[in-house]
Amino acid sequence: MTRSSNSKTVGILGGGQLGRMLAASASLLNVDVVILDVGDSAPAKQIIAPRSSALSHIDGSFADPAKIQELAGRVDVLTVEIEHVDAGVLKEIESVPGTKATIHPSPATISVIQDKLEQKKYLRAHGCPVSEFIEVDQSVESIQATVTQLGLPLMLKSRTLAYDGRGNFVVRTVDDAADALKALANRPLYAEKWVPFIKEIAVMVVRTTDAEVVSYPAVETVHKDNVCHLVFAPLRSCDPQVSSRAQRVAESAVKTLTGAGVFGVEMFLMDDGAIYINEIAPRPHNSGHYTIEACETSQYENHLRSILSLPLGSTALKVPSVAMLNIIGSSSSMPPIQSFVSTALTIPGCSIHLYGKSESRKGRKMGHVTIVADSDAAVRARLRPLLAALPLASP
Numbered sequence: 001m002t003r004s005s006n007s008k009t010v011g012i013l014g015g016g017q018l019g020r021m022l023a024a025s026a027s028l029l030n031v032d033v034v035i036l037d038v039g040d041s042a043p044a045k046q047i048i049a050p051r052s053s054a055l056s057h058i059d060g061s062f063a064d065p066a067k068i069q070e071l072a073g074r075v076d077v078l079t080v081e082i083e084h085v086d087a088g089v090l091k092e093i094e095s096v097p098g099t100k101a102t103i104h105p106s107p108a109t110i111s112v113i114q115d116k117l118e119q120k121k122y123l124r125a126h127g128c129p130v131s132e133f134i135e136v137d138q139s140v141e142s143i144q145a146t147v148t149q150l151g152l153p154l155m156l157k158s159r160t161l162a163y164d165g166r167g168n169f170v171v172r173t174v175d176d177a178a179d180a181l182k183a184l185a186n187r188p189l190y191a192e193k194w195v196p197f198i199k200e201i202a203v204m205v206v207r208t209t210d211a212e213v214v215s216y217p218a219v220e221t222v223h224k225d226n227v228c229h230l231v232f233a234p235l236r237s238c239d240p241q242v243s244s245r246a247q248r249v250a251e252s253a254v255k256t257l258t259g260a261g262v263f264g265v266e267m268f269l270m271d272d273g274a275i276y277i278n279e280i281a282p283r284p285h286n287s288g289h290y291t292i293e294a295c296e297t298s299q300y301e302n303h304l305r306s307i308l309s310l311p312l313g314s315t316a317l318k319v320p321s322v323a324m325l326n327i328i329g330s331s332s333s334m335p336p337i338q339s340f341v342s343t344a345l346t347i348p349g350c351s352i353h354l355y356g357k358s359e360s361r362k363g364r365k366m367g368h369v370t371i372v373a374d375s376d377a378a379v380r381a382r383l384r385p386l387l388a389a390l391p392l393a394s395p
């Protein structure tokens with residue numbers, strides 16, 4: 001069969017919702033995708049059937065060295081939809097001369113990003129703005145010494161395997177140290193000085209195989225219980241320069257990294273206009289879901305274009321205003337989600353994305369909706385009934 005845009009096969013480590021949206025984009029470009037994740041019903045595997053047995057998805061963990069090697073043997077380009085993969089194996093694959101699969105972003109980038117302390121040190125060493133942080137041992141004394149140094153409250157974080165705030169603990173008084181150790185038992189730790197930001201913002205940056213960077217417009221992200229709840233674009237601020245400054249900060253940081261792909265750069269905006277980088281994700285990002293409906297090219301399509309060395313698509317907004325609302329499980333019960341979707345179906349300008357997860361759990365991302373309109377006021381008016389219909393946390 002002759003295929004028009006590209007004949008390379010892409011392997012994705014991880015089969016969650018980000019992999020699902022990447023796979024959906026890949027299908028529009030006739031790009032074959034092979035997914036590595038446990039089971040055969042991972043969200044990404046549900047929507048894309050391999051075109052031949054040689055391309056069938058792989059059942060296994062994205063942290064399993066043998067399975068990663070198997071995936072590398074089947075594809076031309078390897079990429080990730082989650083950073084918690086075995087970066088050591090990716091480095092080995094990369095170092096074998098004549099290896100067929102190229103890896104994007106680079107294993108070195110994934111490796112530095114997946115350890116949040118190493119990531120912060122890296123950013124500081126490369127002149128990127130980050131707030132104060134310090135390594136902490138698994139001991140009450142170490143946490144108390146950190147409190148003396150950085151003050152209260154203090155954000156204690158797991159260096160590894162963190163997502164959706166699972167790995168963060170806010171130390172409010174020195175007496176919280178023991179509880180913090182219990183909550184983050186056996187995890188390597190570091191602490192960040194508390195950042196009294198006025199807004200959280202994010203910029204998706206696309207890095208090409210030629211090390212060029214382009215960015216999407218800056219967005220405002222609103223978190224609830226450490227999890228992204230809402231995203232608004234474009235970013236509104238009394239300082240019209242904030243957006244472009246945030247784009248420059250994000251682009252400069254991503255420029256220092258290696259390998260291609262989309263990077264989600266999360267930042268804090270301070271009262272005095274200063275911008276600090278919170279963290280970088282080496283992959284498409286929750287705060288970039290809005291690009292599917294609201295930008296000329298989605299973050300997923302541009303991720304594929306960049307790792308396949310195809311020309312990038314425009315990152316410009318094509319609507320005046322957009323919001324993205326995550327649908328987060330409130331319990332194991334599915335009916336609240338179905339009821340939310342019934343409301344979403346009645347809202348003009350609202351696009352529904354469900355991730356095909358068969359079970360809901362409190363705090364689990366089950367889907368999202370994107371709402372576009374001609375003005376911020378119209379987006380907010382359309383958002384109101386959706387917020388009222390959100391699954392409520394069970395008592």
Ligand code: ATP
Nearest residue numbers: 155162163164165166167192193194195223226279
């Ligand atoms: P994800 O990868 O899902 O974005 P995560 O588990 O890696 O989340 P962080 O992004 O480090 O967690 O933190 C989650 C949220 O906690 C941030 O979006 C912000 O709201 C808050 N937060 C993080 N660090 C600090 C800090 N130093 N001071 C104040 N608030 C913070």
Ligand code: MG
Nearest residue numbers: 162163164279
């Ligand atoms: Mg994170």
Ligand code: MG
Nearest residue numbers: 164266278279
């Ligand atoms: Mg984060």
